[in-house]
Amino acid sequence: MNKAVITVIGKDTVGIIAKVSNLLFENNINILDISQTIMQDLFTMIMLVDIKDVQVGDLQEKLDVISKEMNLSIRVQNEEIFNSMHRI
Amino acid sequence: MLNPFEILETINMIDKENLDIRTITMGISLKNCADPDIDKVCEKVYKKITTYAGNLVKVGCDIEKQFGIPIINKRISVTPVATLVDVLEEKTIDNCVKLAKTLDRAAKDVGVNFIGGFSALVHKDFTDGEAALIRSIPRALAETDIVCSSVNVGSTKAGINMDAVAAMGRIIKQAAELTKDNGGFACAKLVVFCNAVEDNPFMAGAFHGEGEGECVINVGVSGPGVVKCALEKVKGEPFGVVADTIKKTAFKITRMGQLVAQEASKRLGVPFGIVDLSLAPTPAVGDSVAYILEEMGLEKCGTHGTTAALALLNDAVKKGGVMASSYVGGLSGAFIPVSEDAGMISAAQCGALTLEKLEAMTCVCSVGLDMIAVPGDTSAETISAIIADEAAIGMVNTKTTAVRIIPGPGTKVGDTVEFGGLLGSGPVMPVKEYASTDFINRGGRIPAPLQALKN
Numbered sequence: 001m002n003k004a005v006i007t008v009i010g011k012d013t014v015g016i017i018a019k020v021s022n023l024l025f026e027n028n029i030n031i032l033d034i035s036q037t038i039m040q041d042l043f044t045m046i047m048l049v050d051i052k053d054v055q056v057g058d059l060q061e062k063l064d065v066i067s068k069e070m071n072l073s074i075r076v077q078n079e080e081i082f083n084s085m086h087r088i
Numbered sequence: 089m090l091n092p093f094e095i096l097e098t099i100n101m102i103d104k105e106n107l108d109i110r111t112i113t114m115g116i117s118l119k120n121c122a123d124p125d126i127d128k129v130c131e132k133v134y135k136k137i138t139t140y141a142g143n144l145v146k147v148g149c150d151i152e153k154q155f156g157i158p159i160i161n162k163r164i165s166v167t168p169v170a171t172l173v174d175v176l177e178e179k180t181i182d183n184c185v186k187l188a189k190t191l192d193r194a195a196k197d198v199g200v201n202f203i204g205g206f207s208a209l210v211h212k213d214f215t216d217g218e219a220a221l222i223r224s225i226p227r228a229l230a231e232t233d234i235v236c237s238s239v240n241v242g243s244t245k246a247g248i249n250m251d252a253v254a255a256m257g258r259i260i261k262q263a264a265e266l267t268k269d270n271g272g273f274a275c276a277k278l279v280v281f282c283n284a285v286e287d288n289p290f291m292a293g294a295f296h297g298e299g300e301g302e303c304v305i306n307v308g309v310s311g312p313g314v315v316k317c318a319l320e321k322v323k324g325e326p327f328g329v330v331a332d333t334i335k336k337t338a339f340k341i342t343r344m345g346q347l348v349a350q351e352a353s354k355r356l357g358v359p360f361g362i363v364d365l366s367l368a369p370t371p372a373v374g375d376s377v378a379y380i381l382e383e384m385g386l387e388k389c390g391t392h393g394t395t396a397a398l399a400l401l402n403d404a405v406k407k408g409g410v411m412a413s414s415y416v417g418g419l420s421g422a423f424i425p426v427s428e429d430a431g432m433i434s435a436a437q438c439g440a441l442t443l444e445k446l447e448a449m450t451c452v453c454s455v456g457l458d459m460i461a462v463p464g465d466t467s468a469e470t471i472s473a474i475i476a477d478e479a480a481i482g483m484v485n486t487k488t489t490a491v492r493i494i495p496g497p498g499t500k501v502g503d504t505v506e507f508g509g510l511l512g513s514g515p516v517m518p519v520k521e522y523a524s525t526d527f528i529n530r531g532g533r534i535p536a537p538l539q540a541l542k543n
Contacts (some may be wrong), residue, residue: 005090007099035092046092046186057153077156079090084343086094 003032004051006063010072011060012043019066020047020074027054027062048079097277098340102157106313106375107341109348110368111161112148113289115296115304116140116416117363118167118205122175128185129172130190135162137194137203140303140358145199147355151348159348160510164195165294165306166205174217184224185231192232204294206237209284212246212533222252229274230266237291242282243477244486248534253479256280257472257528264464264495269507272496276459280475280491282482286360288418293455293490297329304361305353306418309345310368311337313375314402319383330384331404338408346413364418365409366454367401369429371512377401377422378431378441389431390441398422399452419488421454427507427514428459436515437504443474451481456489461505461514464497471495473524476534484537 008020024047033048035053046077051059060076067074101107121132121205139165148162149456169187173179188206195203206228242248260280279293286297289306296304296398317336322329345363353360369377378389381397402421410416421488424446426432435441443460451458456478462471475491482489496505499516506513 005095007095009096039090039092039096043097044092046095055153056156061158073103075103075156077099077102078154080347081155081157081344082090082095082098084347085098085340086090 001050002052004049004056004059004076005079005082006049006074006076008045008072009042010070012038013070016043016070016072017045019070020063021039023062023066026047027059028052029054053087101311101314105311105317106370106372107311108158108160109307109345110310111163111289111308112144112159112263112348112352113163113165113294113306113308114141114144114358115165115287115300115306117296117300117302118169118172122172124175124177126176126178126186129176130186132430133172133187133190134194137166137191138198139344141198141200143356147352152357155342155348161202162200163289163291163294164198164200165202165289166191166203167295167296168207168209169205170208170218173221174215177219179217179220181220181224181227184207184221186226188224188228188232188235192235194235202234202236202291204236204238204291205296206235207239207295209240210249210252211240211243212249214252217410218279220305221257222255225278226262226266226274229263229277234279236294237241238281238284238293238295240284241283241475242370244283244483245536245540247536248282248479248483250476250528251474251531251535253476254528254531255402257468257470260471260493261468261495264327268497271499271507272494275494275505276511278492281488282479283442283486283488285418285488289364290366290368290419292492298410301359304357305349305358306361306364307345307349307352308364308366308368308418309341311341312367312369312377312380314341314381315367316374316376316383320379321496327400331334331400334401334404335408338405339412341345342412343410360415362415362417363413365405365413365416365420366418367405367422369423369425370510371428371430373430376429376431377424378429378435382431388438389435390442390445394445395448398424398449423455423458424449424453425458425492426460427512428510429512433513433515436517443519447481450478450489451453451485454480454488457491458522459491459494459511459514460495461494461499461516462519463501463516464495464499466495466519467523467525468520469525469528471525471530474519476528480534484539486539
């Protein structure tokens with residue numbers, strides 16, 4: 001399994017989850033966990049996904065399209081980074 | 089499972105606070121390229137570099153893609169080239185320049201942005217090859233684009249080779265003269281060291297030291313912006329809290345460096361050397377070491393208190409970083425290159441930051457007088473004397489110090505010299521107008537200090 005974390009931050013609007021999860025579906029990416037909250041008035045969604053053979057950089061490029069279209073900040077990052085930074 | 093705050097903290101560091109891996113540097117030994125025939129040496133050097141580093145840039149970009157972390161530079165360091173010159177039958181300046189051009193071509197062909205190691209270690213004395221290489225530095229740097237050069241003129245164990253110090257003053261002036269159309273740009277690629285380290289991944293001072301193996305991967309992390317943002321959250325708190333905050337941040341930054349270093353080493357099939365825990369600023373807004381010092385409560389970097397603030401920062405970075413990586417090395421500390429740091433530039437422009445204060449700061453941070461533009465009419469002897477002062481600080485304090493100084497021909501105090509890219513732009517800073525000529529002309533060697541006699 002090749003896990004990555006997708007974060008979506010921005011103004012809440014209709015269809016954010018639909019758009020992102022649809023893109024993941026099209027790329028055969030399985031969503032393992034999802035959490036959503038409002039932080040400092042901003043919609044904040046964090047998804048843990050299994051990106052299998054897809055490169056983080058390639059997925060980022062695809063997400064950038066949605067990011068521009070809906071005026072959101074979307075980042076995808078390999079899970080290992082968070083583990084190495086925050087866990088000893 | 090990770091909690092959302094940890095995730096968002098990391099995302100913020102990369103997105104907004106300029107966290108990046110500053111450099112992946114491949115060290116390559118050129119020892120087996122030695123040959124009395126210059127053409128054969130050049131051929132062997134070119135072949136070795138392009139074979140070993142052929143994949144370096146691609147692997148760097150792949151890791152960037154896989155992890156989603158920016159890796160700004162991919163670089164190469166090689167065995168000090170003077171070692172090769174020593175074996176040459178004809179140790180001429182032309183032959184040295186030919187070697188520099190070979191390095192330049194090889195580095196460009198593999199796509200790295202700098203290659204370091206056009207170097208000589210002469211802290212005690214010169215060999216014939218080293219003397220020839222040093223004489224060739226101005227031309228070598230003027231006639232190549234991405235070759236970096238360094239000369240080690242002193243060490244705690246050997247003292248200071250004042251003949252080399254005197255020579256470097258003249259070499260820096262010549263290098264500036266040969267590149268006068270670019271503000272003396274060649275000098276930005278030339279570092280004069282005391283106690284040079286063998287595994288430094290940062291340019292312009294990187295070379296692959298005598299004690300190193302065949303090939304190695306060293307990684308330099310950065311992140312002044314991240315430290316500054318972390319300190320914004322502890323405004324007004326006592327220094328214990330400040331130090332703790334820096335340590336925690338340095339730990340996280342270094343862990344990322346360690347991850348990338350291991351991955352690069354695995355993919356390239358090259359041993360992992362060290363992670364260099366340095367706070368290396370860039371001219372980008374928010375990526376400044378000076379702003380960290382100002383965040384601690386100084387109105388402007390360079391004012392009274394700056395040395396103490398820098399000492400705390402430098403120490404806390406190391407303490408936080410050492411546990412995060414299996415091997416820590418290189419220069420590891422805070423860099424204070426004036427032209428590459430928006431806060432330093434601004435402090436120098438308004439007069440808060442002077443050469444004297446910078447010299448004091450180099451006693452407590454990882455390097456020395458770095459990327460400093462001085463007036464074009466500064467004499468070679470004055471530059472040598474500046475080098476001697478820095479070398480003395482390094483020698484006595486058993487630390488690395490360096491001088492990278494640019495006397496752009498025709499520039500005056502108050503001018504700004506543009507270097508472009510990561511090298512930034514530097515305000516021309518005043519030097520003392522009183523001569524040090526007779527001092528420098530003595531020549532010889534300053535004996536090793538008592539600190540050297542530890543056995």
